[in-house]
Amino acid sequence: MSVSENIKEFKNNLPEDVTLVAVSKTKPVSEIMEAYNTGHRIFGENKVQEMEAKWEEMPKDIEWHMIGHVQRNKVKYMAPFVSLIHSVDSKRLLKEVNKQAKKVDRVIDCLLQIKIAEEDSKFGLDKNEALELLASEAFQKYENVRVIGLMGMATFTDNENQISEEFKKLKQIYDSVKDDYNFTHLSMGMSGDYSIAIKHGSNIVRVGSAIFGERNY
Numbered sequence: 001m002s003v004s005e006n007i008k009e010f011k012n013n014l015p016e017d018v019t020l021v022a023v024s025k026t027k028p029v030s031e032i033m034e035a036y037n038t039g040h041r042i043f044g045e046n047k048v049q050e051m052e053a054k055w056e057e058m059p060k061d062i063e064w065h066m067i068g069h070v071q072r073n074k075v076k077y078m079a080p081f082v083s084l085i086h087s088v089d090s091k092r093l094l095k096e097v098n099k100q101a102k103k104v105d106r107v108i109d110c111l112l113q114i115k116i117a118e119e120d121s122k123f124g125l126d127k128n129e130a131l132e133l134l135a136s137e138a139f140q141k142y143e144n145v146r147v148i149g150l151m152g153m154a155t156f157t158d159n160e161n162q163i164s165e166e167f168k169k170l171k172q173i174y175d176s177v178k179d180d181y182n183f184t185h186l187s188m189g190m191s192g193d194y195s196i197a198i199k200h201g202s203n204i205v206r207v208g209s210a211i212f213g214e215r216n217y
């Protein structure tokens, strides 16, 4: 099936209250335009410079979401246009986003990435670090970032029980803070596990290969 058929079918099967971020990392503009031309406007990238290049070349009504680990010295390149950063995984990164957003007179929406997977390689805060950040005096003073929810990635495994447990854990953390901080976004689920994530309360899924096909790195 083509990209346009894939994305249309995927969205037809998605519950109405779940947002799709079409993860276009490594994919050429021509293929992303095929998805765009079906009416889709939300795309996710995991490298700042690749996202910036695509933003420059593509229609300006696209919402670009950053979903990958961000180095602080790269924040300035996306501050003028990024619409949601899913992957804020440290206090220092949030501070830098606030600083760069201020320079361009924007308020940038962010999610805190929570580490729920068992692998060491996955970035993210643990629950206590996230709570501490949200309660910190520094955070209260940031006027150019808005933390609107949480993001997490489950362990890459065939064990659906384990994936369920990890998403359940993130949902519990989300529920325990969402009223205090007016959270609206729980970003969990990728091509291999989005249906489990939705079952556990995800309302924004990040899906790449199920739409664009496998990536060749």
Ligand SMILES: *Cc1c(COP(=O)(O)O)cnc(C)c1O
Binding pocket: 023, 025, 046, 067, 068, 153, 189, 190, 191, 192, 206, 207, 208, 209, 210
């Ligand atoms: C690449 C990526 C995705 C999408 O992965 P697929 O398995 O291709 O759907 C989702 N989230 C993050 C953080 C990613 O880096």
